[in-house]
Amino acid sequence: MVDSALNNAAEPRGPKPKRAFSRANIFIYGTLLLVSIYYLLPLYVMIVTSLKGMPEIRLGNVFGPPLEPTFQPWIKAWAEACTGINCDGLSRGFWNSVKILIPSIVLSILIASVNGYALANWKFKGSETFFTILIIGAFIPYQTMLYPIVIMLREIKLMGSIWGLVLVHTVFGMPILTLLFRNYFTSIPEELFKAARVDGAGFWGIYFKIMLPMSLPIFVVAIILQVTGIWNDFLFGVIYTKPDTYPMTVQLNNIVNSVQGVKEYNVNMAATLLTGLVPLVIYFISGKLFVRGIAAGAVKG
Amino acid sequence: MSVTTEPSAARDHAPVGKPNPLFKNLSAKLASIPMIITALVVFVGGTTWTVVYSFTNSKLLPRANFVGLDQYERLWSTRRWMVSIENLAIYGICSMILTLIIGFTLAALLDRKIRFENTFRTIFLYPFALSFIVTGLTWQWILNPDFGLQNVVRNWGWESFAFNPLNDPNTVIFGILIAGIWQGSGLIMCIMLAGLRGIDEDIWKAARVDGIGTVKTYLRIILPMMRPVIITSLVLIASGIIKLYDLVVAQTNGGPGIASEVPAKYVINYMFRAQNLGQGFAASTMMLVSVIIILIPWAYLEFGGRKRG
Structure with a gap:
């Protein structure tokens, strides 16, 4: 102020x-x-x-x-709330979500940043076509790709596992993240790139020694985007995992909307808050960067 | 969205003398393999596969037994699908209009050089960080007829007060709308605010010199200038509307009865619960068609307009 x-x-x-x-x-x-x-x-x-x-x-x-x-409802939501026959609370969903989140973020950002770098600095024949398909793909309703992905995951024996879901998040995070990195790398002065080329640096050398250190802010934006996006996902979680590996949002919905038993509204709300806590903390800590992330995701994508 | 192709001649750093163009820029090509697989196999391949198999009578497993348009005929004669479409239309139109109005109004108010702008913006945007599941469950609780808003107002002394949208088949979609707007309008506010900040200060000076009032300036001068931002917002809202799924699952699970079903939920029910894959594929193809119908005019406006201008 x-x-x-x-x-x-x-x-x-x-x-x-x-x-x-x-x-x-x-x-x-x-x-x-x-x-x-x-x-x-x-x-x-x-x-x-x-x-x-x-x-x-x-x-x-x-x-x-x-x-x-x-605080009893909070304790109950975390450790005792029941989904079906399991009564170990939301904690399992929380740890599942963490196990899904971390590899998804690393993999998706790694791949998307290299994609963006290749698209910005190392254009090859057809690269723009693939990129255009990727961006159009972001608008295709997920429903048309759900089942083919089930088949693909079954083929590589990852259906129902956490790693299958990690792959799905990597694939569907790719359009927006690639766009984000491509636009950022395009804005880096080309002279830097040329100088490095003259000094004999190659594709990976320039990426790790010049581009990566220069683009930390955009990596933070990408991480914020992915943490909230993946943590809040419900659709992929419910389809590509099984009850043991359900992420937190799916488990939350099962706890609150289960038909059997007396409804404990206080436990339900504690569970809902617990699930919302991670993105809320990210949101309040990151402030302007969050806005920048969604602006990049929204206006450009 | 900017998929403009910059002239790439300056960035062609091919080593001279390599005979095979396939090996030119090899590292970049190898590094792009995940992107190429995603684009071609998952996006193009997956979508095509679904469209092709929507013409089959696949039940539990996909089978290439083609039956023409049977699945589509059945789809359009299913009451559940018609209810889904109707709900999506009501939700879509209302949420588009309301989100745009709320988003623009809030952005305009925040644009008036006020104090605590950041605080207000943080408040309006935080729901966007939450999962639709969290949003749906919270509003389900607030709209609970026995303990929620309705009961509170009755306790205040207004005994006949009735506000129970989620249990009435005629109004349930509006109950979902309240939650949807709560979650999504902050994003549009943010985009609109960015658009307003991009408008030249001289416009305001000129309007002031001409003696045009603030409200009138916004409606008659600023709003028309915001056309690109508004179009972006519309595309964004529209693509969100078609995906509407989690919110319904959490808030009403399609109930009461089938009164709040939506197409995305129809697809998933038929694919993964009712074991009628062909029906699910046909419904998802219809979703794809509706996206194409929305996207093509927009792409025309966006890219066709750029060429002319």
Whole structure:
């Protein structure tokens, strides 16, 4: 806030606002505050519900703060909640998601960055065609590719395993990540590349010694994009894994929407919050980089 | 989206004297193999395979027993598919209009050089970081008739208040819409804000000199200038709408009955639950066709327009 105030002072534009509480300002802030309530309400409801006991929930004030806050629902959601016959809570889904997430990120970013580098600096005959197909592929509904991928994964004996899902995430993350890296590498001054070529560096030499160290910010953007995307995935998880290897989102849905037993809304909300926690933390920590990632993903892709 | 081809002559660093052009740039070609496989085998190959097998009567396993358009005839005479299409149309049109209006309005308000801009932006965008499953389950809880919003308002003294969209077949899709807009409008706000920031300050000065009011300037001058940004937003919203699946699964699982089914869910149900692959392939081919119908005019606008301009 201080920064932006200083910036405005440095370059005054237009007439200075005369009153802080003009009618226009009241309208603007009033609207923004009202809309903020709509956006914040679900998060608030999740938090307060997850801290209440069931008797308090049955009183029926979903917006009321917890009278006797308890962390029991959180513990139960993490360690005891049941899906089918397994009663070891969301923790299994969490660790599955971690096991899926890490190799997916490494593999997809490695491949996409090399793709982007090749497309930006080492064009070969047909490279632009493949790239165009890749980008068009990002718009094809996943449903038309689901079953052929099942067949391919069965052929390489990875159907139902975590590594199969890793491959699927790598494939479907490729269009947007390749685009991201290609555009970034294209913006690096060509003289650098030429100088390295003159010094005798080859494809991999230039990639590891020049491009990689220069493009750390874009790698961070790509990681943010992939962490949230893969963590939040449900469709691929439910199709390409089996109950033992279900990622967190699939397990969460099974816990909350299971038909048997008494519904424990506080445990459900604790489980929902636990699942949302990873992308939320990433979001609040990364701030501007997150926005940059989705802007790159959105406007360009 | 920018798939423009820059002149690549300057970047052709082929060593002179190599006879076989196949080995020219070999490392780059080898490094691009995963991309080539993805593009050709998964994207082109997979899609083609699904389209071809949509003309077969595959049940549990894919079989190349071609039956013409049978699957499509059955598809379009299935009530569940018609309900899915209708839901998608209602959800699609409403979410497109509302998301655009909300996104643009919020962006315009944030653009008024206000304090706490970052705070507001963070608040509007955070739902976008969440999974559709999380969004769906949260709104399912808030819209719960016994303990949620409806009950709270009744406890406040308005005894006859009724707001129970998720359990009424006629309104369930709007219950999903509330959640969908909550999650997606922040992204559009962000894109619109970037677009507004890209508009020349002189436009504002000129409008002020001419005595045009702020609201009028936004609607009559700025909005038409934002055409590319709006088109991008539309394509983005549209491609998200067709993929609509997780949110429905989490919030209503298609219920009550089949009242909130959507095409993506239809496809997955027939492919992986009902063991009627041919029907699933036909439905997914219809999804592909609808994407093509949306994409071609856009590609024409985007790339055709660029050539002319």
